[in-house]
């Protein structure tokens with residue numbers, strides 16, 4: 639399976655992609671995670687991305703395209719993959735088409751995880767993450783708090799907030815989503831690949847709807 643996820647920041651793409659990748663043993667390629675890792679390791683991609691990420695802006699297309707060219711051509715992708723957060727604009731989507739042709743692969747489905755704007759801000763600003771790479775659990779101060787308060791209830795590490803999840807940057811990230819990324823919904827609709835899944839409500843219900851949309855056994 640080769641699946642691409644669209645959806646605003648806070649729509650729950652990361653959570654659903656993680657569940658899907660575990661269930662079907664698919665490689666989950668999250669552009670945000672890959673960039674944060676690159677920043678942490680001080681790689682050339684990380685150095686190029688850092689300032690843009692700190693300001694809640696899109697990182698230049700060439701950084702993303704190079705990153706995904708390398709990932710998609712690796713043998714790990716042979717059995718399928720889930721793209722989460724890339725592409726985020728028309729130029730990236732067109733480049734992805736070229737990258738897929740280069741590796742002789744086609745997308746099976748594009749999922750748009752649809753969530754109303756008013757919910758997104760609350761979801762993003764309340765998000766807390768476990769920085770322990772081996773764990774990576776995600777919590778929400780209101781909707782899914784850790785049983786251990788400010789520590790991860792799975793591994794005990796102190797939870798953190800992503801610097802770009804602070805309220806002052808969230809509005810800007812949502813505006814960029816509407817301007818640059820949302821038009822991709824039509825782009826993939828016209829290719830006959832788009833499936834819309836309601837991103838509001840219980841995580842398990844959303845996952846069940848997602849499996850229905852993908853027409854795979856639960």
Ligand code: AMP
Pocket residue numbers: 647669670671673690691692694695696697698702722723724725726730802811
């Ligand atoms: P995310 O974790 O998906 O919310 O991404 C975090 C940040 O990484 C974004 O606010 C952007 O600065 C950057 N980023 C992630 N994916 C892309 C992309 N496809 N194009 C440009 N910037 C990106």
